Amino acid sequence: xxxxxxxxxxxxxxxxxxxxxxxxxxxxxxxxxxxxxxxxxxxxxxxxxxxxxxxxxxxxxxxxxxxxxxxxxxxxxxxxxxxxxxxxxxxxxxxxxxxxxxxxxxxxxxxxxxxxxxxxxxxxxxxxxxxxxxxxxxxxxxxxxxxxxxxxxxxxxxxxxxxxxxxxxxxxxxxxxxxxxxxxxxxxxxxxxxxxxxxxxxxxxxxxxxxxxxxxxxxxxxxxxxxxxxxxxxxxxxxxxxxxxxxxxxxxxxxxxxxxxxxxxxxxxxxxxxxxxxxxxxxxxxxxxxxxxxxxxxxxxxxxxxxxxxxx
Amino acid sequence: xxxxxxxxxxxxxxxxxxxxxxxxxxxxxxxxxxxxxxxxxxxxxxxxxxxxxxxxxxxxxxxxxxxxxxxxxxxxxxxxxxxxxxxxxxxxxxxxxxxxxxxxxxxxxxxxxxxxxxxxxxxxxxxxxxxxxxxxxxxxxxxxxxxxxxxxxxxxxxxxxxxxxxxxxxxxxxxxxxxxxxxxxxxxxxxxxxxxxxxxxxxxxxxxxxxxxxxxxxxxxxxxxxxxxxxxxxxxxxxxxxxxxxxxxxxxxxxxxxxxxxxxxxxxxxxxxxxxxxxxxxxxxxxxxxxxxxxxxxxxxxxxxxxxxxxxxxxxxxxxxxxxxxxxxxxxxxxxxxxxxxxxxxxxxxxxxxxxxxxxxxxxxxxxxxxxxxxxxxxxxxxxxxxxxxxxxxxxxxxxxxxxxxxxxx
Numbered sequence: 001x002x003x004x005x006x007x008x009x010x011x012x013x014x015x016x017x018x019x020x021x022x023x024x025x026x027x028x029x030x031x032x033x034x035x036x037x038x039x040x041x042x043x044x045x046x047x048x049x050x051x052x053x054x055x056x057x058x059x060x061x062x063x064x065x066x067x068x069x070x071x072x073x074x075x076x077x078x079x080x081x082x083x084x085x086x087x088x089x090x091x092x093x094x095x096x097x098x099x100x101x102x103x104x105x106x107x108x109x110x111x112x113x114x115x116x117x118x119x120x121x122x123x124x125x126x127x128x129x130x131x132x133x134x135x136x137x138x139x140x141x142x143x144x145x146x147x148x149x150x151x152x153x154x155x156x157x158x159x160x161x162x163x164x165x166x167x168x169x170x171x172x173x174x175x176x177x178x179x180x181x182x183x184x185x186x187x188x189x190x191x192x193x194x195x196x197x198x199x200x201x202x203x204x205x206x207x208x209x210x211x212x213x214x215x216x217x218x219x220x221x222x223x224x225x226x227x228x229x230x231x232x233x234x235x236x237x238x239x240x241x242x243x244x245x246x247x248x249x250x251x252x253x254x255x256x257x258x259x260x261x262x263x264x265x266x267x268x269x270x271x272x273x274x275x276x277x278x279x280x281x282x283x284x285x286x287x288x289x290x291x292x293x294x295x296x297x298x299x300x301x302x303x304x305x306x307x308x309x310x311x312x
Numbered sequence: 313x314x315x316x317x318x319x320x321x322x323x324x325x326x327x328x329x330x331x332x333x334x335x336x337x338x339x340x341x342x343x344x345x346x347x348x349x350x351x352x353x354x355x356x357x358x359x360x361x362x363x364x365x366x367x368x369x370x371x372x373x374x375x376x377x378x379x380x381x382x383x384x385x386x387x388x389x390x391x392x393x394x395x396x397x398x399x400x401x402x403x404x405x406x407x408x409x410x411x412x413x414x415x416x417x418x419x420x421x422x423x424x425x426x427x428x429x430x431x432x433x434x435x436x437x438x439x440x441x442x443x444x445x446x447x448x449x450x451x452x453x454x455x456x457x458x459x460x461x462x463x464x465x466x467x468x469x470x471x472x473x474x475x476x477x478x479x480x481x482x483x484x485x486x487x488x489x490x491x492x493x494x495x496x497x498x499x500x501x502x503x504x505x506x507x508x509x510x511x512x513x514x515x516x517x518x519x520x521x522x523x524x525x526x527x528x529x530x531x532x533x534x535x536x537x538x539x540x541x542x543x544x545x546x547x548x549x550x551x552x553x554x555x556x557x558x559x560x561x562x563x564x565x566x567x568x569x570x571x572x573x574x575x576x577x578x579x580x581x582x583x584x585x586x587x588x589x590x591x592x593x594x595x596x597x598x599x600x601x602x603x604x605x606x607x608x609x610x611x612x613x614x615x616x617x618x619x620x621x622x623x624x625x626x627x628x629x630x631x632x633x634x635x636x637x638x639x640x641x642x643x644x645x646x647x648x649x650x651x652x653x654x655x656x657x658x659x660x661x662x663x664x665x666x667x668x669x670x671x672x673x674x675x676x677x678x679x680x681x682x683x684x685x686x687x688x689x690x691x692x693x694x695x696x697x698x699x700x701x702x703x704x705x706x707x708x709x710x711x712x713x714x715x716x717x718x719x720x721x722x
Contacts, residue, residue, distance in 0.1 A: 025524040135360035137578045159556035232521045232549030233578045276525040281516035282488050
């Protein structure tokens with residue numbers, strides 16, 4: 001019962017297709033981590049609020065994809081998924097905006113209360129999702145054009161859905177780069193991040209910058225939720241699976257810097273599958289986390305430290 | 313005035329504590345009052361994908377019994393508690409059900425980790441738990457009635473069946489906790505004894521969702537079959553990613569022992585199509601009891617809902633307990649615990665009976681293959697109930713003399 005597609009390489013310890021495949025896995029994991037950590041990093045960076053409910057915005061995005069699938073039920077699965085990406089961004093962003101206005105803004109500069117409040121918020125979100133959609137996980141059917149993959153060589157198939165995720169992550173980073181570094185709104189955002197009081201003096205409406213930034217961060221998490229629905233099922237606790245890794249990326253990369261987040265995501269994303277391959281899944285994670293802790297002893301502010309006064 | 317009320321309250325509290333400690337006082341307390349029972353499952357967290365439906369099955373049995381007038385002329389009132397997929401929470405809630413709600417019995421738990429967490433509580437209070445899920449064996453508490461499969465009623469027949477089908481090279485994949493690790497211990501011993509080999513073994517944390525590396529390892533190991541003891545949501549990610557990597561059931565089939573019809577709804581039947589599962593009950597079974605059971609379940613919880621093995625075990629567990637209460641003529645925990653030994657019931661899967669020596673249930677064993685519609689084609693069946701052996705001779709020399717009394721082998 002051997003498969004016809006496999007079996008050329010005679011079980012050598014780590015063949016060339018295994019290595020390519022592992023690198024690809026690393027890239028794909030990096031891109032997911034990047035999408036989640038991007039939003040976390042900018043909200044953390046600009047407001048100093050440690051948002052434990054960030055994973056729940058991912059869940060909101062994932063459920064958006066699910067709801068759209070229900071609405072477009074019966075039609076070709078191809079189009080609705082593309083639509084669900086911007087819709088998830090909007091839905092998660094709007095929820096984030098409302099939340100920022102009603103709760104988060106009272107927590108600026110109070111990190112401990114912030115942690116507790118956002119953690120409580122994440123529980124409320126999860127329970128709400130459970131009440132609306134039920135405790136069972138639900139499935140988002142992948143569009144037909146994402147089924148299968150490119151067969152690079154014998155026994156090495158790169159799944160389309162993972163290629164798609166990498167593309168979405170790359171596009172998001174590109175758009176974020178344009179926004180942060182090449183738009184006036186992004187310039188205001190960076191100004192507030194570097195020195196809030198001074199920016200306020202210069203006439204920047206820091207409050208509206210805060211809420212927009214928070215909304216964008218949440219929107220990005222929503223997009224991440226959309227793409228992770230391609231990999232597994234989604235449920236009320238989906239966000240919890242990713243939040244710890246996302247925090248790791250942010251602290252490793254250095255808070256509030258796009259390049260730091262990218263570097264952090266790639267490092268953790270590439271290292272996890274590698275250690276997982278040579279040890280076991282549980283051990284691999286332990287090693288990665290241990291390395292991050294050791295690294296932070298050496299460089300407490302992460303790979304790319306942002307010189308700011310706002311975070312002092 | 314306040315002092316008097318405080319005094320009154322403390323007297324009441326003292327009496328209720330006394331009532332729990334002394335079993336005779338407990339049963340005499342109020343005979344025409346409703347019977348309180350506890351239902352303890354994860355209604356949130358990673359295990360809720362599986363446990364919510366078992367709770368529903370349990371509650372349905374309780375309502376059916378109530379609709380027929382209850383037992384001993386008394387209605388059953390369930391108290392539902394959420395174990396939240398967190399093992400210490402299970403222990404805490406079990407204690408609450410026993411001490412505060414003073415239930416007559418508790419139906420609940422799914423993972424072995426949660427059962428191990430509540431076990432000391434039930435033993436300390438000398439209470440009674442009905443446990444509805446297949447598990448790894450090596451246990452026979454007098455405070456637990458096991459209505460799911462023992463290893464020789466699910467895992468071991470599945471391994472033997474696979475070997476007979478000519479699949480000799482096994483890859484063992486499981487979640488990282490007590491059930492998969494112990495189950496794999498048994499499987500490894502069995503492979504050694506029956507002429508199979510293990511080409512890989514991997515454990516991932518509960519709730520793990522990134523399986524591409526594990527799948528690469530599986531590809532490199534080239535097994536004939538993957539023996540899957542993953543629990544909860546991880547299964548969805550694993551099957552989806554296995555298919556995306558281009559591995560179908562024709563290439564390497566997966567034999568699962570924790571995936572039933574309900575989990576298939578989450579995974580997507582098109583993704584798991586062609587893979588195997590071993591259970592005691594399948595929704596597609598053709599018995600009159602099952603037809604009624606499925607019809608009632610759907611009428612109660614919705615047309616799109618499905619029944620499966622643990623739901624059925626949770627359901628008939630209530631009936632076994634009810635039979636024991638009728639036999640004992642009381643809800644007194646000690647007497648019910650005695651009476652439950654040997655009790656029989658015609659369940660949807662066929663006749664089930666509590667084995668008087670080890671408190672496990674004799675059940676039929678079957679192997680199914682996933683169909684496109686999310687149901688199973690039954691490929692193989694023992695045809696008649698198999699007596700439970702919680703301590704397989706392959707891995708343990710221990711012998712159960714009676715529930716709670718286990719003798720070291722020579």
